[in-house]
Amino acid sequence: MKSSRTHKSKDQPLLISVAESIGSTLGAIAAKADAAKEALSGSPAATSVKRKSKKIVRKGQRATANLKRTKPVRAARRTLRKATKRVAGRRARAKK
Numbered sequence: 001m002k003s004s005r006t007h008k009s010k011d012q013p014l015l016i017s018v019a020e021s022i023g024s025t026l027g028a029i030a031a032k033a034d035a036a037k038e039a040l041s042g043s044p045a046a047t048s049v050k051r052k053s054k055k056i057v058r059k060g061q062r063a064t065a066n067l068k069r070t071k072p073v074r075a076a077r078r079t080l081r082k083a084t085k086r087v088a089g090r091r092a093r094a095k096k
Helices: 012-041 044-068 071-095
Strands: none
Touching: none
16 A cells, blocks of 8 residues: 655645635634624613613603593594585585
């Protein structure tokens, strides 16, 4: 049985250089991605402010929803609808 000999390729230094270049490029990309993630996530204070502002908005939406259901508001809406129908009917009759 023949023993296999490994020949040192002349291209080996070039391949090593290319591999190192690719490795350093990937490292730089990973570092930039990490920095971008940190910038987008923001500080804890910004997160807290965002959370509190959302809470205030929800509270306001709840208040307006409750207001829409009150008796005077429903009566006003009913009156408005009747008036709108009356005007629309007059317009339709006028066109004939």
